[in-house]
Amino acid sequence: MRSEGGFDWTKREQEIAELEARSADPQLWDDPATAQDVMQQLAWRTADLEHWHALEEQINTTFELSELADPDDEAMIVELNTEEVQLGRQVDQLEIETLLSGKYDGQPAFLQINSGAGGVDSQDWAQMLERMYVRWAEQQGWRVAIVDEMPGDEAGIKSATLEIRGPHAYGYAKAETGVHRLVRLSPFDSAHRRHTSFARVEVMPEVDDSVDIDIDPDDLRVDVYRSGGHGGQGVNTTDSAVRLTYKPGTPDQLVVTCQNERSQIQNKATAMKVLRGRLLERELQRQREARLKLRGEYRDAAWGNQIRSYVLDDRRVKDHRTNVESSNPPAVLDGGLNEFIAAYLRDPDLNAG
Structure with a gap:
């Protein structure tokens, strides 16, 4: 099998x-919609392969020049050293992409945020x-849209769902x-005391009908209502928002809402995509937990088991899974997540399956 630096040419x-x-x-x-997705996936994978080909040529050319370079030509030596550093950075980035080998890592992603207790x-x-x-998504050059958003009581939001479309979006976002x-020192506390707040993030791959996810129509309740909040002018003039409740009243219940699209049909189609992604991610998580339990390493994703802490007055962001830290919380909150994500992907126990 032909490969280079961990990149599987034959598979691609x-x-x-x-x-x-x-x-x-x-x-x-x-x-x-399916045709557009196929063409987009084809463009991403073709560009990825071309990038590896171009990098291979650059490395070979630089190596040949270094073999021919006059050791006394200081300008040429400096230029070659600079080129090697730049190539090293490109290799590092592409090596990260080789770690995105999960079955659904190449898919677009739905990212859902839910506020925790704490008002x-x-x-x-x-x-x-x-x-x-x-x-973060914009900095990668990806498309991102707010599919659904529930405003908070006084400020902020109770929940939101983002659709992220880009090469390996799910692989990175997971x-x-x-x-x-x-x-932080709360801006909502008149005494300006230190407060601790929590939010849960869930990430699901977008999957098409080729993935076998059985949803019995009898297990699904569909409600329509008037859109509000995010969505732009004119979005709330009709009962176009859709709420899907899967297996209502049971321990397996899931609720998905969508109000971003202009029509009820479009909102239902998007909500079904999110529901299929959540059901798939639930099964993938069950498989991950089973593997961790076999190794005695399973920890419940409860509110007390945070993956990352953002301590603003101490100017510190720490990922508790990889121990990667940043002393620049504003940069992290402005989308600077790649260092944390790369460390996660490099850990074979975390990035498994």
């Missing part, structure tokens, strides 16, 4: 061939996280799943 070429075959099928365009402080914290993830803890 096979994926491209399969996507090219699907794109050539005239019936694909009977479903424009207005926790709801404000949930909105801070929402902005952080929007900024590193953010868990409880996030904020410690």
Whole structure:
């Protein structure tokens, strides 16, 4: 099997061939949304392969120049050293991408944020996280949209769902799943005391009908209501928002809402995508927990088991899974998450399956 630096050329070429075959099928365009997704996946994987080819050529050229360089030519030596540093950075980034080998890592992602107990402080914290993830996605050059948002009682939000579309969006975003803890001097406390707030983040892959996820229509309750909050002008003039309740009144109940689209049909279609993603992620999480229990390493994702703490007055952000720290909370909250995500992906116990 041909590979370079951990990159599986054969697998990527096979994926491209399969996507090219699907794109050539005239019936694909009977479903424009699926067709657009296939073409986007094809473009991402082709660009990824071309990037590796270009990097391979750059490395070979630099190596040949270094072999021919005159050791007394200081300018050439400086130029080659600079080129090697730049190539090293590119290799590091592409090596991270080789770790995105999970079955659904190449898919778009839905990222859901829910505020924890703590009233207005926790709801404000949930909105801070929402902005952080929007900024992070934008910095990657990806498309991000707010699918649903529930405003807080006084400030902030109670919950929000983001749709993130970009190369390996789920593979990267899954590193953010868990409880996030904020410690700060509360702007909502007249005494300006220190408060601790929590919010939970869930990340699900977007999957199409080719993935076997059985949803019995009898297990689904569909409610429609008037949209409000996020969505733009004119979005709340009709009962276009949709709430799906899966297995209502049972321990397996899931509730998904969508009000971002202009029509009830579009909102229901998006809500079904989110529901399918949540059901799939629930099963993937069950499998991960089973593996951890076999090794005696399982910890429940309860409110007390936060994955990361953001302590603003101490100027410290710490990921408790990898021990990666930053002394610049404003930069992290402005979307600077790649260092934390890379450490997660490099850990074989965390990035498993």
